[in-house]
Amino acid sequence: MSKFAERMTTMEKSAATIRYLFGAMNDPGIISFGGGAPAKEALPIDIVREITNDIMRIDKRGVEALQYGPVMGVPDLREIVVNDLLAPKGVRCNVENVMITSGGLEPINLMCQLYINPGDVILVESPTFMHSVEIFEMFQAKCIAVDMDDNGIVPEDLEVKIKKYEPKMVYVIPTFQNPTGRTLSLDRRRKVAELGSKYDVIILEDDPYRDIRYSGSDLLPIKAFDETGHTVLANSFSKIFSPGSRLGYVLANDEITAKLFDAKSATNSHTSMLPQIICAEFFKRGYYPAHHKMICDLYRERRDIMIESIDKFFPEGTKRTFPDGGLFTWAELPDGINTTELLAESTGNPEVKVAYVAGESFFTEGNGKGNNCMRISFGGVAPEKIRIGAEKLGKLICSKLK
Ligand SMILES: Cc1ncc(COP(=O)(O)O)c(C=O)c1O
Known part of the structure; x- marks a missing residue:
């Protein structure tokens, strides 16, 4: 048996949560509000292709790069x-x-x-x-x-x-x-x-x-x-x-x-x-200002759609943040909803198939703190999917309160 260092035990729980998260992110059948990755449209692929070609043609930079x-x-x-x-x-x-x-x-x-x-x-x-x-x-x-x-x-x-x-x-x-x-x-x-x-x-x-x-x-x-x-x-x-x-x-x-x-x-x-x-x-080469504007416009639109959808489909008594930037909002659901338990259903139910990150995972205190909260990431999800996913998730939550 390998004799792992003690530190590998102390990080076991947090490491397992992160492994689980990456798993849900990669399931193509799920609308995932889980991961914190940027939108694929926010990646400057064409610009990087041009720059990489140039770097490898300019002798000094090519050598420097390798x-x-x-x-x-x-x-x-x-x-x-x-x-x-x-x-x-x-x-x-x-x-x-x-x-x-x-x-x-x-x-x-x-x-x-x-x-x-x-x-x-x-x-x-x-x-x-x-x-x-x-x-x-x-x-x-x-x-x-x-x-x-x-x-x-x-x-x-x-x-x-x-x-x-x-x-x-x-x-x-x-x-x-x-x-x-x-x-x-x-x-x-x-x-x-x-x-x-x-x-x-x-x-x-x-x-x-x-x-x-x-x-x-x-x-x-x-x-x-x-x-x-x-x-x-x-x-x-x-x-x-x-x-x-x-x-x-x-x-x-x-x-x-x-x-x-x-x-x-x-x-x-x-x-x-x-x-x-x-x-x-x-x-x-001056690409950043236009790229920056493009990604900010893209995330603003997604934030607005997500906030509008939460307000429309989540139950009364839900509190959510209104971020002026970044990729996440945070929702606190009415008491009685356990977001860790709900996650199994929201990802497993073929009528829903929506992922988020259960609030509990972000609290170091333990004791179930944050168990009615969820982190909802909108940055990497296309606008139409945000609407559909938030509606399905909201309806599932509402059904639990009945
Ligand atoms: C608060 C915070 N710090 C650090 C990082 C890590 O950034 P990177 O992916 O560049 O390592 C992230 C990424 O999501 C983050 O949310």
């Missing part, structure tokens, strides 16, 4: 992060402090490598993104939930729990949060940054949805309020370019960046060169 590369990432892509993605959002920083990572999840993994010993506490939002919890549990961290309301994580509860648990890290998804679609208010962003500085705690700001805003106005990231270097900003190219390319980035102060360099080098040397170069060329 050779080993720098640990911190391709210089032009790092400059794009600084000048095109962060500066317009109010974050001024040096290229030296930006590392290109393999997807948006890698910064979370690397930060755990830097900070987490078995038994350390990480404060997370309630609810939070289960994939990150899987990583935290792999490092044998203890996740403690902090209250959230419609304006995001509640700073008063955060301060109480920082004092009580002395966490190593606070993990926050401030914009169009996964799973709720909620956005942390500006005032709270400042407070969260201040709490990190005051109590010498790392604030890990995970912000992969911020660039898909299709209504309302931009808010400064938590990092913009950080005066002491306690906030580390992680982001991803998955939702604005392509998730299969596995590209993300992390911005940290000099001291943390030096450690990230060591951890990244020991983990995988550097992020794959070909996707980095394709992505850099995508921005440098």
Whole structure:
């Protein structure tokens, strides 16, 4: 028998949930509001074909793409992060402090490598993104939930729990949060940054949805309020370019960046060169603004149809969020509906065949918290299917209340 490391046991439950989710996503007979993947129409296939051909024709770039590369990432892509993605959002920083990572999840993994010993506490939002919890549990961290309301994580509860648990890290998804679609208010962003500085705690700001805003106005990231270097900003190219390319980035102060360099080098040397170069060329050739507008228009339409359909077909007493961006809404159903139990029926019943993610999976507290909630992802589903799926799901829920 293989003698697996202890960490493989601590992450078993969260890993099983994620495996199940990917299974439902790939069943073609199901209308899936489950996964968080971008729409296939949002993938810039023709542009990438043109760029890839060019890269392989330009001798220097071809060699660069297929050779080993720098640990911190391709210089032009790092400059794009600084000048095109962060500066317009109010974050001024040096290229030296930006590392290109393999997807948006890698910064979370690397930060755990830097900070987490078995038994350390990480404060997370309630609810939070289960994939990150899987990583935290792999490092044998203890996740403690902090209250959230419609304006995001509640700073008063955060301060109480920082004092009580002395966490190593606070993990926050401030914009169009996964799973709720909620956005942390500006005032709270400042407070969260201040709490990190005051109590010498790392604030890990995970912000992969911020660039898909299709209504309302931009808010400064938590990092913009950080005066002491306690906030580390992680982001991803998955939702604005392509998730299969596995590209993300992390911005940290000099001291943390030096450690990230060591951890990244020991983990995988550097992020794959070909996707980095394709992505850099995508921005440098000026494709991003039109592409960005196209995806925002597409997701706004889907959000509107989903919200309209929930309001029409879900039972009275349902509460749902209204996201100004991102891919998800979150519905809280009237008491008495258990969304974990309902999921088996909604996917198994041939008259329904609709998937979502049951709310319970996003709560680290256990005890059935969130068992009347569901995360509904509209980003990857065509408008007509959103209407049909939401109607079928709504009718099934209503039938349970009778
Ligand atoms: C909150 C959050 N963080 C990180 C990620 C990971 O992004 P990536 O696919 O780039 O690894 C996701 C992806 O869905 C996410 O929702």
